[in-house]
Amino acid sequence: MTTSDFFSNPAASGFPERQVMSVSQLNRRAKQLLETHLPLLWVEGELSNVSVPSSGHWYFTLKDSEAQVRCAMFRNRNMMVKFRPQQGQHVLIRARVSLYEGRGDYQIIAEHMEEAGAGALQRAFDELKAKLAHEGLFDEQYKKQIxxxxxxxxxxxxxxxxxxxxxxxxxxxxxxxxxxxxxxxxxxxxxxxxxxxxxxxxxxxxxxxxxxxxxxxxxxxxxxxxxxxxxxxxxxxxxxxxxxxxxxxxxxxxxxxxxxxxxxxxxxxxxxxxxxxxxxWLDKFIGFEVLLEEALRRKLDHWQQKIQWLRSRLRHPKDKLEQQSQRCDALEMRLKNAIQKSLTQAQNQLNTLMLRQKAQHPQTRLLQLTHRFQLARQQLIKAQSNILIQKNQRFNEAVRMLNTLSPLNTLERGFALVTQDNGEKPVTASNQVKPGEKIKAKLAKGELLCSVEKILT
The missing domain is CATH 3.40.50.261 (Succinyl-CoA synthetase domains)
Incomplete structure (x- = not known):
């Protein structure tokens, strides 16, 4: 078999046939494997890169001293978290492992989040402290004296x-x-x-x-x-x-x-x-002992002096009887004086009543009223006379003032009252008449009918 046959026909070389996958298929297969083979698990770490977009989902990184992993917590889950995640906060989350297919990034999806370790304890401490303080358990008014x-x-x-x-x-x-x-x-x-x-x-x-x-x-x-x-x-x-x-x-x-x-x-x-x-306290007791001894000594001295003083005042019973007898005599004299004073007051009251009774007798009363009538009559006559005098004075004064202001007095001094011929309108300026016009001049005694010959300005 040649080299070209080997590459053109892999099955002939004993190897299985190649299965070519797209990137999307690979990421989807990896996601399925992660989600099906790893159950829900708890992860603890420190928050970083916390992001909260407008969708309400939370995206953050969970890290420790050696590694980190991307995390997401969707809105329907993070609404149940009782605190707002902060940068650097130590948390404990329950999550499932997954993969974000779009980037091929391995990530975990958080289902639950809580503060971890001392952070959670400190939060619980602060919440309870605030609650009890609001209820007044820390108030000074409830503190008992030791x-x-x-x-x-x-x-x-x-x-x-x-x-x-x-x-x-x-x-x-x-x-x-x-x-x-x-x-x-x-x-x-x-x-x-x-x-x-x-x-x-x-x-x-x-x-x-x-x-x-x-x-x-x-x-x-x-x-x-x-x-x-x-x-x-x-x-x-x-x-x-x-x-x-x-x-x-x-x-x-x-x-x-x-x-x-x-x-x-x-x-x-x-x-x-x-x-x-x-x-x-031992020093105080010793001091108290000294003070007690001094107080007892002063008390004994005081009572000794008082006994001596009482002894000097002790008298024979005869002296006491004489004093009582003298007191009885004084009381007897006071009683007599009181009776005499009472009789005198009664006599004075009787005399006063008799005078008041005499003053209320009809004849006496009639004389008093007659005297008051005569006095009132004289006062009335005098008052009428004064009023007539005052009225006469006021009348004479008014006549004098009227004469003073009367135009007739002015005419008596040589002045005249000039009016038009009809006698209705007074002439007070030269331009009110014309040459040849008739005018009247009223004098203190009689009137003149005049004719205007010339007007002098």
Whole structure:
């Protein structure tokens, strides 16, 4: 067989016949293989290249430190996601593997998305914090006072952790006389929150304690999560006993810290806050002892002086009887004076009534009214005379003013009232008449009929 026969007839060489596929067929076959052989799976990674076109679909890249894969989440699925994807966000998605035939790109189609790891926990923390703050669980008005000297302390924590050792060491050092009861609970894991709630309820029902320390050592957000549970927060808020929260280190904050009546940065600090310093109290007791001795001494001196003063005032009974007798005499004199004063007042009242009765006698009343009538008559006559005088004065004044303003007085001084011949229209200007026209001139006594000879301007 020649070389040309080999290439012209592959079947003759023992190889199967070639099956040529188009690019579209290849991509479609690859897509079928990926979608049928790989079921739904969970993928975790960091978001990048997030794109949200007008269609409402989400396109993004999911990557880790070594690889990346293109992803798509269609609108009917991403509408159920409770957050908006952000660049660099760590997420967990449930997806199916597929292939975009148009570009031949391998991709995954997301069916569900949620925040992964600490991101989801932090979001849950922020949402619960906002919810409880809105309800008022963090308000200062609900914070209970921590007792200055508690009689019994309840500690809710793990019995084997470092936190309980720190708390007990501080309590032993500061005030070992205060009894302490440990209510052991798990401080991480699923069982921790229910145990903490039961311990808080038990401490309140026991009627033994004055204050509760709730705490644990440091850890990650996941480790401290039981202290961010809503049930724990509400149990702390419902506690009748003041609760001191001491969870984690100084930089760690939990929901329990915000709800508690007092937040301590560490378990050791919590023990410091709920107990007084024994040495300080011992110094205070010594000082109080000195003050008490001084007060007792001053009190004894005071009573000794008072006894001496009372002894000096102690008198014979005869003196007391003489004083009482003298007091009786004084009272007798006061009684006589009071009776005499009362009789005098009664006599004065009687005289006053007799005078008033005399004043109301008809004859006396008639004389009073006659006098008042004569007085009123004289006042009326005098008033009429005054009015006539005033009226006469006003009349004479008016006549005088009328004469002063009368045109007849003006005529008496040599002036004349010139009118036209008919006597109706007065002539006040030379241009009102013409030469030869007749005019009248009224004088103080009589009238003149004149003829105009010449008009002088």
């Amino acid at each position: 007792p200055l000297l508690p009689k019994h302390i309840a500690v809710i924590t793990s019995p084997t952790g470092a936190a309980i050792r720190d708390i007990l060491n501080v309590l032993e050092r500061r005030f070992p006389a205060i009894p302490v009861t440990i209510l052991p609970v798990a401080v991480q894991g699923k069982e921790a929150a229910p145990q903490i709630v039961r311990a808080l309820e038990l401490a309140n029902r026991a009627n033994l304690f004055d204050v509760i320390i709730l705490g644990r050592g440091g850890g990650s957000l996941e480790d401290l999560w039981p202290f961010n549970e809503e049930t724990v927060a509400r149990a702390i808020f419902a506690s009748n006993l003041p609760v001191v929260s001491a969870v984690g280190h100084e930089v760690d904050f939990t929901i329990a810290d915000f709800v508690a009546d007092l937040r301590a940065p560490t378990p050791s600090a919590a023990a410091e806050l709920v107990t007084p310093d024994g040495e300080d």
